[in-house]
Amino acid sequence: MTFEEIKQQYPNKWVLIEFSSLDENLDPIDGMVIAHAASHEVILAALEKQQNKRIAIKYTGEDLPVDFTYAL
16 A cells, blocks of 8 residues: 555554655655554554564654654
């Protein structure tokens, strides 16, 4: 499934994707959705169960939810 198809099927959701390929910005081009949820914490819990897979976490909405924070 392409990332555009994933965005259409799971609008405004966090998705955990086992990706097949990445673009030059390291965003998934296509892959299989392993988990999807409105909550980032649910996706992080699902991530803990994954091993030895090429995994990406993406938000399918235009803007990140206002209650989401991250640190670099």
